[in-house]
Amino acid sequence: MCSSGNVRSPIRRAPGHGFSLVELLVVIGIIGVLVAIFLPALSQAQKNARKIECQANLRSIGQILMAYVNENKGWLFPVGPEGLDGQPTTLGTNRAPNARWPMYASFQELKTSPNPPPWGNATYVENPYRPDLFPAEPYTPRVMRCREDPDAFEAHSYVLNKHLADKRIRHGSRNFGGLTSSEVVVMGEKLTTERDYYMERNDFDRVVEKYRHGIKRGSNYLYHDGHVGTVLPRDALTGLDPWDLRVPLPPAPTPTPTPGPTPGTD
Secondary structure (H helix, E strand, O other): OOOHHHOOOOOOOOOOOOOOHHHHHHHHHHHHHHHHHHHHHHHHHHHHHHHHHHHHHHHHHHHHHHHHHHHOOOEOOOOOOEOOOOOEOOOOOOOOHHHOHHHHOOOHHHHHOOOOOOOOHHHHHHOOOOOOOOOOHHHOOHHHOOOOOOOOHHHOOEEEEHHHHHOOOEOOOOOOOOOOHHHOEEEEEEOOOOOOOEEOHHHHHHHEOOOOOOOOOOEEEEEOOOOEEEEOHHHHHHHHOOOOOOOOOOOOOOOOOOOOOOOOOO
16 A cells, blocks of 8 residues: 555646736837837937048148148148249149148158159050049058048048148238138038049038038038047138139149159049
């Protein structure tokens, strides 16, 4: 006979409890609402970060230009010899990539660039405006490209204010057409599809990216006093060319030794 003490009763487990379909749909709905709330904020934070990085690029370029100023009697950026109009020539896409203005500034990164390149200047003169044959990237510092502009033509996102060279404006100048040095633009942001290195009032709409950081913010600009601001086009235009052309011009800068000019834009 078996003892009743040896009989084991079966273990009873509580029935499992999972999500019902309704509960699952509620959870998914809550997650969707949270994503809808936080995704725009995250996207805006990323845009703000790129805007700040672009501002940092312009500040760095401003510091490099200050080094050029100190070594070149106050001239703000490299220019070429005077042209037929008596104005300094530009060092942009009318020159081979290894003879453009960044190569004459103090960008440490360019000290190791291939110079001379595998092609001669005569080859560029015969076949200008062929980025596939004459890439600008090896002769352009990375700081010249904004992260909001990854596909920038000719590897640069910024353009210089050509009026500064035309008016012979130097560092320390007080000839600002009634403005202050904090209101005069030195450099702005370029449209991705444009290849120019310079901007002027009459080609502002063609060359300048006016709303890179939002329709309410505008784009970043480097100013004569070294600060960087994000402003709308109307404010940028005010600081681009405030000078009266009848004001006598100071002596022309000493020309930078460069290859002869080739036809084209700047």
